[in-house]
Amino acid sequence: MNKNIAFIVFGLITLAGIAGAVFIMIHRPDATATFTTFLLTLLGLVVVAGGLGAGLNSVQQKIETVQRQTNGTLSKKDEEIARLNAEVANLNRQLNPDTEHTDGR
Secondary structure (H helix, E strand, O other): OOHHHHHHHHHHHHHHHHHHHHHHHHHOHHHHHHHHHHHHHHHHHHHHHHHHHHHHHHHHHHHHHHHHHHOOHHHHHHHHHHHHHHHHHHHHHHHOOOOOOOOOO
8 A cells, every 4th residue: 555545544534533532522521531542443453454554565575576586497496406416316327337226325
């Protein structure tokens, strides 16, 4: 989410909360504490949700960067390692033809 949009949404919720608090204070002053607690809880949840969204967006961008940077090179490395292992085994057989072991020794 864009930071400006998050700031505007938080500001609108805050303004609506202030207007609601003024309305509650005028019409029902005994419920002001409950409404204030509710409003602070709501604003806290909005902040946590915004932070979580920003954090997830950051993680997603890093994952995409890593995927672009690897670009399939890991599978190419695995293929190269398998080719080199086969070459080593072939050279080992050529150097030691009389010591064929089937159990890997």
